[in-house]
Amino acid sequence: MSGEDQHGDDQYEVVIVKYGTRSTVKSDVFLNHHIYAEPDLPQDMDYFFWVVRNRARTVVVDTGFSAAGGAARNRTSLVDPVEALGLLGLPAEQVETVLVTHAHYDHIGNLDRLPAAHIVLSAAEYAFWTSPMHTRAQFHHSIEDVELSALVAAERIGRVTQFFDRYPVAPGIELIEVGGHTPGQSVVLVQTVDGPVLLASDAIHFYEEYTDDKPFAHVANLVDMYAGFDRIRALMDSGQARHLVSGHDPETLGRFRPLDGPLAGLAATIGSRM
Numbered sequence: 001m002s003g004e005d006q007h008g009d010d011q012y013e014v015v016i017v018k019y020g021t022r023s024t025v026k027s028d029v030f031l032n033h034h035i036y037a038e039p040d041l042p043q044d045m046d047y048f049f050w051v052v053r054n055r056a057r058t059v060v061v062d063t064g065f066s067a068a069g070g071a072a073r074n075r076t077s078l079v080d081p082v083e084a085l086g087l088l089g090l091p092a093e094q095v096e097t098v099l100v101t102h103a104h105y106d107h108i109g110n111l112d113r114l115p116a117a118h119i120v121l122s123a124a125e126y127a128f129w130t131s132p133m134h135t136r137a138q139f140h141h142s143i144e145d146v147e148l149s150a151l152v153a154a155e156r157i158g159r160v161t162q163f164f165d166r167y168p169v170a171p172g173i174e175l176i177e178v179g180g181h182t183p184g185q186s187v188v189l190v191q192t193v194d195g196p197v198l199l200a201s202d203a204i205h206f207y208e209e210y211t212d213d214k215p216f217a218h219v220a221n222l223v224d225m226y227a228g229f230d231r232i233r234a235l236m237d238s239g240q241a242r243h244l245v246s247g248h249d250p251e252t253l254g255r256f257r258p259l260d261g262p263l264a265g266l267a268a269t270i271g272s273r274m
Contacts, residue, residue, distance in 0.1 A: 009056035010172035011191050014199070014270040016245060017084050017263060018253055019064050020047035020106075021076050029205065031215040031222070043206075044250045047106055049081055050199050051088055052190050057170055058090055060117070061099045061188055061199055066109035069144045073105075079266055082113050087262040099175055101201035101247075102182040103129045103151065104142045112150040119154055120169060122177045123162035125184025126155070128220075142218060178203050178232070180225030181216060187232070192271025195242030198235060202247040203228045210244065243270055 027033040027040045050061035064081035065073075082092050095114045100121035101107060111119065128134060129148055154160050161167075167175040172191035179185055181202045188199040203225075205216045210232065215225050235241040246252050252268075259267035 009054060009170075011193055011271065012052045012054045012172060013272040014190055014192060014197050014245070015051040015053070015088060015259060016252060016256065016268045016270075017049055017051065017079075017081070017088075018046050018266045019049060019077065019079050019081050019084060020070060021045065021078060021250075022047075022074070029217050030209075031217050031219060033217075036214065045205075045248045046250045046252065047075065047248065048252065049084075049107075050188075050245070051085070051090070052173060052188070057097070058095075059097045059099060059169060059173060060085065060090075060095055060114075062101055062107040062201065063098060063110040063114065065106040066144065066147065069105040069109045069147065072144075075106075079263070082110050084263060084266075097169070099169060099186075099188055100125070100151075101187065101199075101203075102185045103148065104182065104202070105144045105147060107201070108147050108151060109144070111147065111154065118159055118161065119151070120161045120163065120167065120175060122175075122184030122186050123164055124177065124179070125182060125186070126151075126160070126162050128183040139220070176231075178224070178228035180219060180221055180228040181205075182220050185220075185228070189235070189241060190271075192243075194271050196240060197243045197245060197270050198232065198241035199245045200232060200247060203232060204244065204246050205248040207244075207246055207249050207251060210246075245270075 022045050024043050025040050026043045049064045052059040070077050092114050095117045098117045098119050174189045175186050177186045185203055187203050190197045204210050219225050256268035256270050259269045
């Protein structure tokens with residue numbers, strides 16, 4: 001791994017990996033965009049997963065979209081997420097822990113390719129996507145049935161931990177359920193030598209959501225989404241989080257230190273001292 005842990009096993013390097021992209025317009029990504037009386041400008045959307053690592057452990061946060069899931073939606077793949085893990089020195093069979101922020105196609109697309117991983121996600125998230133409601137068109141378009149089946153199969157053999165509200169994954173890593181985008185949408189708070197990092201995932205797709213209070217187009221509960229914005233602001237304002245990492249904003253990589261090596265141009269890092 002890059003970066004040497006000088007502070008025990010409760011501080012980490014966070015690696016942000018951009019594995020896909022698409023081009024669209026603002027009205028496609030912001031809920032009821034017309035109410036803002038703003039021009040419908042072009043909007044790029046990047047796709048990320050995250051790796052949290054130190055000398056003691058490595059945790060993967062989400063697993064990106066699968067080749068089939070991306071192709072079905074005309075997404076551009078830049079690197080296969082599992083191959084990217086290998087380029088980071090983490091072969092698929094050695095992935096021990098995956099945190100699932102929510103169960104959309106672009107966040108659980110490769111779980112079946114990580115056969116030894118223990119999976120952690122919100123109980124509300126699991127309950128929703130295994131309920132009849134998930135088959136309704138406004139929800140079902142965001143998932144792949146075969147990927148949900150892989151998650152259910154993992155749960156049946158004891159490879160899934162479900163949590164309520166907050167879950168201490170390991171010293172210095174905490175999952176926090178905020179809801180909104182999906183019933184159990186979660187964020188990840190990580191301690192680093194550069195200060196606490198909040199991996200917002202799709203609680204904050206774009207920084208514009210956060211700064212301008214503009215919800216994303218696809219939302220399970222709008223009140224919870226707004227409340228999630230407020231909860232994240234409180235974490236940032238109080239200093240409990242210092243660095244905010246969005247789930248899809250093309251500006252994300254440019255806000256942090258580029259990662260050299262085979263993923264140069266597709267990855268950035270927080271907390272590394274190398």
